[in-house]
Amino acid sequence: MPKKILELPNESVLSEKILNGLAQQNQPKTAKELRRLLTGPFKLPEDRLIELLTSLVTKGKIFEWPAKGKGKPRYWKEQPSQFISKKIVEGLTEKPLTSLELKKVLGKQLFGIPKPKKDIDHGIQSLLLQGTILQHPKVGGIKAKLGLRPPDPKPYLQKVQKELDQVFKMLAPSQVSREAINKALFNLLGISTISEVPLEEPRILDLEDQIISEMVKIEPRASTGALVSLQRLRKSLGLEKELFDRTIINMAKKSRIILHEHSFPMGVSEEERNYLVDDKKGHWYVGAVLKDK
Amino acid sequence: MKMIDSNIFNPFLGSVVTNPWKPAKVDVPEIHAEAFERCRQAIKYVQKAHQSTSIIIHGAAGSGKTHLMARLLLYLEGLPSVFISVPLKTSHNMLWRHLRRCLVDDLLRPVDNDQTQFNKIVALRLRSNIPHFESWLSQVQMDHDLYCILSHLLNNEYRRETRAWLRGDSMSETDLTKLNLPAPAEDEEDSEDKSRRVILSLCKLFGQDICLIFCFDQVEALQNRPGEKTGFFAFGKMVGALHDGTENALLISCLQSSFLDPLLDSVDKADQDRLTSCGKFSLDPLNYDQAISLISARLDAVSDLAKPRQGRPRLWPLKESDIKVFFEDRPTETIVAREVIAKCEQLFETAKGKTIGRPINTSDFLEECWQQNLEKAAVKNNPEDSDQIIQHGLPGLLGLKDDSWQEKQNSTLKDIDLIFSQPKGDQIEISLCNQQNMTSLASRLKRLLEGLKKGKFQKLILMRDPRWPIKSTAKKTNEYLAELKKLGVRMIHPPVEVLAAVDALRALLSETKAGDLAHRGQTIEPDTLRKWLAENISPALQDFIEDLATPGEDGFPVEALLGLLEEHPLLKLTEVAAQIEQPPQSLEDWVRKHPGLVGFLNGPPALLFQIVPDSFPSDFSEGPA
Numbered sequence: 001m002p003k004k005i006l007e008l009p010n011e012s013v014l015s016e017k018i019l020n021g022l023a024q025q026n027q028p029k030t031a032k033e034l035r036r037l038l039t040g041p042f043k044l045p046e047d048r049l050i051e052l053l054t055s056l057v058t059k060g061k062i063f064e065w066p067a068k069g070k071g072k073p074r075y076w077k078e079q080p081s082q083f084i085s086k087k088i089v090e091g092l093t094e095k096p097l098t099s100l101e102l103k104k105v106l107g108k109q110l111f112g113i114p115k116p117k118k119d120i121d122h123g124i125q126s127l128l129l130q131g132t133i134l135q136h137p138k139v140g141g142i143k144a145k146l147g148l149r150p151p152d153p154k155p156y157l158q159k160v161q162k163e164l165d166q167v168f169k170m171l172a173p174s175q176v177s178r179e180a181i182n183k184a185l186f187n188l189l190g191i192s193t194i195s196e197v198p199l200e201e202p203r204i205l206d207l208e209d210q211i212i213s214e215m216v217k218i219e220p221r222a223s224t225g226a227l228v229s230l231q232r233l234r235k236s237l238g239l240e241k242e243l244f245d246r247t248i249i250n251m252a253k254k255s256r257i258i259l260h261e262h263s264f265p266m267g268v269s270e271e272e273r274n275y276l277v278d279d280k281k282g283h284w285y286v287g288a289v290l291k292d293k
Numbered sequence: 294m295k296m297i298d299s300n301i302f303n304p305f306l307g308s309v310v311t312n313p314w315k316p317a318k319v320d321v322p323e324i325h326a327e328a329f330e331r332c333r334q335a336i337k338y339v340q341k342a343h344q345s346t347s348i349i350i351h352g353a354a355g356s357g358k359t360h361l362m363a364r365l366l367l368y369l370e371g372l373p374s375v376f377i378s379v380p381l382k383t384s385h386n387m388l389w390r391h392l393r394r395c396l397v398d399d400l401l402r403p404v405d406n407d408q409t410q411f412n413k414i415v416a417l418r419l420r421s422n423i424p425h426f427e428s429w430l431s432q433v434q435m436d437h438d439l440y441c442i443l444s445h446l447l448n449n450e451y452r453r454e455t456r457a458w459l460r461g462d463s464m465s466e467t468d469l470t471k472l473n474l475p476a477p478a479e480d481e482e483d484s485e486d487k488s489r490r491v492i493l494s495l496c497k498l499f500g501q502d503i504c505l506i507f508c509f510d511q512v513e514a515l516q517n518r519p520g521e522k523t524g525f526f527a528f529g530k531m532v533g534a535l536h537d538g539t540e541n542a543l544l545i546s547c548l549q550s551s552f553l554d555p556l557l558d559s560v561d562k563a564d565q566d567r568l569t570s571c572g573k574f575s576l577d578p579l580n581y582d583q584a585i586s587l588i589s590a591r592l593d594a595v596s597d598l599a600k601p602r603q604g605r606p607r608l609w610p611l612k613e614s615d616i617k618v619f620f621e622d623r624p625t626e627t628i629v630a631r632e633v634i635a636k637c638e639q640l641f642e643t644a645k646g647k648t649i650g651r652p653i654n655t656s657d658f659l660e661e662c663w664q665q666n667l668e669k670a671a672v673k674n675n676p677e678d679s680d681q682i683i684q685h686g687l688p689g690l691l692g693l694k695d696d697s698w699q700e701k702q703n704s705t706l707k708d709i710d711l712i713f714s715q716p717k718g719d720q721i722e723i724s725l726c727n728q729q730n731m732t733s734l735a736s737r738l739k740r741l742l743e744g745l746k747k748g749k750f751q752k753l754i755l756m757r758d759p760r761w762p763i764k765s766t767a768k769k770t771n772e773y774l775a776e777l778k779k780l781g782v783r784m785i786h787p788p789v790e791v792l793a794a795v796d797a798l799r800a801l802l803s804e805t806k807a808g809d810l811a812h813r814g815q816t817i818e819p820d821t822l823r824k825w826l827a828e829n830i831s832p833a834l835q836d837f838i839e840d841l842a843t844p845g846e847d848g849f850p851v852e853a854l855l856g857l858l859e860e861h862p863l864l865k866l867t868e869v870a871a872q873i874e875q876p877p878q879s880l881e882d883w884v885r886k887h888p889g890l891v892g893f894l895n896g897p898p899a900l901l902f903q904i905v906p907d908s909f910p911s912d913f914s915e916g917p918a
Contacts, residue, residue: 009645060561062534079566082425122344126346126571130569130571227351227553229554235365249625252626258578260352260577261549263353263808266818266820283625285625287553
């Protein structure tokens with residue numbers, strides 16, 4: 001019986017196989033390591049495999065990782081800089097950290113990147129610029145930190161609190177109550193006192209809060225002014241169209257959010273238009289931005 | 294009631310900034326201050342980290358995206374930077390070529406005392422311890438051809454030719470010899486790849502400390518039909534390559550908020566990350582206070598109003614109550630700058646005592662826009678732009694008349710620039726043959742001939758600008774062309790009038806898709822424009838479409854006729870007939886059927902002449918229009 005000749009798969013099939021293989025790996029691999037995972041006609045000579053990997057890197061399908069120590073370059077589905085950024089965000093999910101604490105947390109998670117501290121610094125700079133992470137300035141004995149959410153203003157107001165206490169102490173003998181001082185302070189800051197804010201129907205307020213927290217969930221940068229797609233928000237909340245539209249318009253009227261109008265609502269299909277928010281006055285909205293960023 | 298002199302200039306005229314190089318006279322810095330600050334921070338980041346980054350700026354039509362870019366351009370004065378405006382009025386098949394042209398046009402644009410941006414970089418480089426041009430150029434690894442061209446440019450020689458080469462224009466043998474460059478190889482490199490390499494080499498040459506700000510405006514214009522992803526996908530790839538292939542670029546992409554999700558959904562995850570590596574930033578509608586600041590600033594800019602406004606309310610001669618009502622009509626605070634300005638334009642006219650007559654209807658407005666665009670396109674039309682005009686404009690033109698002709702993606706057919714197909718299976722393949730260089734043209738025709746013989750094409754059409762006739766001395770080219778024609782391939786020469794109309798059409802469609810075509814502050818929808826264009830299409834364009842769709846060729850020797858008139862611009866019809874071996878009557882019939890290609894005088898004796906366009910493009914030293 002003649003020996004069956006195994007036909008070599010073409011380049012696109014090989015590339016597909018490599019891409020699938022790399023997608024399943026939880027860390028970057030050298031060409032040698034990757035070759036060990038391939039079988040049959042896909043087990044290419046190492047130099048041919050490197051050629052294919054290089055071509056996939058050029059096309060932006062995979063990314064080259066620097067070698068570990070004196071080893072060989074590695075390849076993976078994620079770009080080193082993007083991976084570091086992802087890890088920084090993950091590291092800050094639980095609580096704000098100083099840059100040093102963050103570097104300690106991330107230390108061993110970066111798969112032997114040669115200069116992790118420098119790369120983490122780059123990543124921090126880039127995420128700060130994007131507004132994905134925020135600076136928590138140093139205050140009193142608390143060191144400067146980084147966080148995903150704006151810092152709690154309370155510690156920064158401690159000096160003000162002390163001064164207010166002094167004012168109270170000073171004016172108490174003159175029969176000025178703390179309430180009167182608070183009221184004067186509110187006036188000074190140009191805000192109405194809490195008791196003057198009209199109370200809303202609690203259900204609507206709950207819904208509005210739910211919408212705001214969903215906005216931040218869908219788009220983590222929403223808290224720093226990124227637009228949230230109303231189509232995504234609607235899908236994610238699963239509310240009845242009428243209720244969702246009405247609540248969104250009300251929130252815009254109350255200046256809780258800013259709406260972005262669709263320029264050509266009649267140019268999209270009816271199905272797509274249904275995902276937009278309609279104010280019943282001929283305006284269709286495509287996205288919302290949180291007002292108090 | 295008349296409140297002011299009717300001769301006073303209305304400061305609210307001209308609400309749309311469509312080109313950052315032509316900024317509005319009035320700017321209110323507090324409007325979109327955060328977005329501006331974000332761009333400034335991004336520039337600092339690029340300069341400090343020596344790493345390119347990318348930001349998306351989005352907002353509703355008329356929110357001031359291009360205005361913001363104009364503000365950024367002014368801020369850059371005196372900083373070690375280069376600003377490149379890239380309005381994406383182009384086909385996704387030629388994004389790199391388009392970027393190359395924009396980069397070169399802006400580099401060689403006089404900006405400061407006739408100094409170009411390129412000259413400013415040279416001055417900076419030579420100041421920073423680089424003794425002479427050669428040592429600067431040799432710091433970067435680049436093609437021999439690019440090295441040669443830059444040497445010529447730095448020595449201020451062959452300016453027209455160096456500029457043409459840098460832009461990627463097709464070059465004649467004579468011009469290439471003048472520049473000491475070899476004729477192109479038979480199997481030329483793909484022009485998109487070549488443009489990408491030239492751009493990346495130039496970015497590298499400028500050095501890490503010079504920030505290149507690429508402002509991609511009207512990104513939405515890359516989408517031909519709602520839901521189409523190809524244009525956005527190609528754009529994502531280009532931004533990704535620039536992001537990773539350079540160390541000194543800030544890539545700013547401006548688009549309407551309604552196109553943000555479609556853009557991000559159309560690109561690879563990796564390119565999505567690169568596009569937004571510096572985030573995405575929204576230009577929100579104006580609040581009431583910002584609108585008032587904008588109106589005041591425009592009024593303050595009119596010197597004739599300074600005296601009459603003294604001691605009067607801040608918005609005089611306008612009434613603040615009118616503005617309040619305007620805002621109250623839209624309780625959701627979604628008024629953009631363009632709407633405020635358009636409203637104030639009307640209020641100001643009323644204050645001048647001008648009764649606002651019946652407003653012109655949309656159809657008349659579009660007619661006016663079309664005529665203006667057509668005139669502009671006719672003035673700047675030149676053969677170097679024909680590839681871009683046809684490649685970008687033809688899908689829009691065919692989409693107007695007959696929806697069944699759909700552009701099809703081409704990933705396999707070399708030398709084919711456009712493919713259109715119909716649901717029933719008919720297909721036309723168009724190859725743009727606008728090479729000045731006969732070696733390049735002959736190579737392309739040879740490859741097409743080989744492809745045709747292998748049965749790769751269904752109905753191949755060649756297109757060439759009539760202003761570049763193929764001379765009889767180009768033997769190989771004529772041989773291949775004759776053989777292609779024998780096998781049923783047609784060569785179409787779109788008349789200059791048609792090219793100008795297609796150029797006007799693509800400009801108007803792109804402007805509309807980008808939301809920049811507004812009538813009385815209201816954005817015109819692309820569908821409205823398409824409908825109007827379909828109803829008002831000119832007979833010349835109509836003939837051109839029919840010519841494309843009709844099968845077969847009459848076998849008339851067009852190239853010989855155009856070539857002859859290139860050498861002798863005015864000839865007797867009988868002489869021409871004898872030279873091109875055609876009966877005089879058939880020649881006359883053909884000329885009458887194709888009025889845009891060859892001029893005809895009845896006589897006697899009947900004369901034929903070469904058509905020369907009314908206007909010529911301005912000399913390059915004046916910078917791009």
